[in-house]
Amino acid sequence: MGIRLRQDFATGIRSGENVLELASGENLRFDDLVIATGSRPNRFGWPGENARGVQGLYSMQDLMALEAATPAIERAVIVGGGLIGIELAEMLRSRSIPVTFLVREKSYMDYLFPEDESEMVTRHVGKFGIDFRYGTELERIETDKDGRVCAVSSKGGDRIECDFVGLTAGVHPNVDFAASSGVETAVGVLIDGRFQTSRSHLWAVGDCAEFRTPLPNGRRVEQLWYSGRRQGQTLGRILSGENIVYQPGIFSIPQNFSILSTRPTGRLMPVRPRLSGRC
Numbered sequence: 001m002g003i004r005l006r007q008d009f010a011t012g013i014r015s016g017e018n019v020l021e022l023a024s025g026e027n028l029r030f031d032d033l034v035i036a037t038g039s040r041p042n043r044f045g046w047p048g049e050n051a052r053g054v055q056g057l058y059s060m061q062d063l064m065a066l067e068a069a070t071p072a073i074e075r076a077v078i079v080g081g082g083l084i085g086i087e088l089a090e091m092l093r094s095r096s097i098p099v100t101f102l103v104r105e106k107s108y109m110d111y112l113f114p115e116d117e118s119e120m121v122t123r124h125v126g127k128f129g130i131d132f133r134y135g136t137e138l139e140r141i142e143t144d145k146d147g148r149v150c151a152v153s154s155k156g157g158d159r160i161e162c163d164f165v166g167l168t169a170g171v172h173p174n175v176d177f178a179a180s181s182g183v184e185t186a187v188g189v190l191i192d193g194r195f196q197t198s199r200s201h202l203w204a205v206g207d208c209a210e211f212r213t214p215l216p217n218g219r220r221v222e223q224l225w226y227s228g229r230r231q232g233q234t235l236g237r238i239l240s241g242e243n244i245v246y247q248p249g250i251f252s253i254p255q256n257f258s259i260l261s262t263r264p265t266g267r268l269m270p271v272r273p274r275l276s277g278r279c
Contacts, residue, residue, distance in 0.1 A: 013181035015199045032201050032239055035178050035189055036232075039171035039207035039223060048141030053149040054165045057088050066091070069164060073097050077152050077162045079138045080169030081108055088166045089130055100131040100160050102138055102152075133158065141165055142279050150279035171223055173208045186210055188221050193245040195235045203239075205231040215248045222248065 009023035013033065020028040041056030043049045053069070055062055066088075076092050078085050081103030089099050105111060108125060110118040126132060133154065142151040142159075151161045173188035184190045184198035188210030195203045206228040211220045222231070227248065234246045 010177060012177075013183070013199075013202070015182065015202060018201060030201070032203065034195075034235065035183070035197070035202065035204040035208060036206045036228075037174045037177050037189075037208045040174045041167050042170045042172055043167060044169070046138055046140055048143050048149065049167065051141055051143045051149045051165075052147055053163055054141060054167060056167050056171075057084055058171060070095055070097070073164045075100070075160075075162045076164040076166065077102065077160055078166040078168060079152075080167065081105055082168060082170065085166070085168035086125070088168060089125075092164075092166075093128055093130065097164075098129070098131070100133060100162070102136045102154060103132060103134050104137050106134050108132075144279045171207065173210065173221060173223075175208060178204065178208070194238055195231065195246065203235060205235050215246075217248055219248070 006022075006028075008026070010020055011023050012021040013019070014021065018030050018033075020030060020033060022028065039058055041058055048054070055065055057063065057066065070092075073092070073095075075098045077100045078089055078092075079102045081101065085101065085103075086108075089101060092099050107115075107118040107122045109121070112118075113121065122132070122134075135156075136158070137155045139153045139155045141149055142153065144150040149163060149165050151159055152165060153159050175185040175189055178189045178197070179185045182199070183202060183204075189197055189204040189208050190212050191197055191204050191209050192212055195205055195209065197204050207221070207223045209221070209231070214220050215222070222228070230249060231246060234244065237244060
């Protein structure tokens, strides 16, 4: 396909010269540059949120950190009951790791599903041994003498021993790179209906982008993988010379989205014993 993959970190843009600066010291010249820096997990100032063993699941680096940590995890707590949270729960349970899920809603995604469908999903997910705590919010993350998570406490007074915390309480656009390069930002990297930023030859798509004018669905930021794919496809056509404007699709759960499948063995292994207590 003529695509070259460069494993490096972009550190800045010299937009007047159409030059991308890399951490390796090399500079890349471009005709057009697409900013697709994605999201960052929300953190709300919880005590202990930056402790060892606490992470989100939004990047390749997050996935690598989770893979490295998994063999030593005895019990996990997930904060936030959305799509990424349930995916993380599935990943942990497939490794026989007990999971407690802190969800502030009264049932799974009741802000999206009708009540009976939300309750149906809640019943189904509960069959997989996940300890759901509905109507519960995180108060603090406790750490041991080495600065590693050892328990969480909820606003309801529950204390749950654990050695891993997944923060999946939503995301916000990752705009630091664009902002530091002089591109106009607000909540996200500001774009028009053709993904053009405030700088010529600079474009933005996906989780990091914010439309200056709300879309027909009322959103300014679309943070779903399939809307990101649609944006990328549209921008590809624009960069190929088509005179089109982005049209969002209808919000829906993708047809190939599965909730807690039992792959690959078709069954879950016995759960591990509980932590002995470290804090």
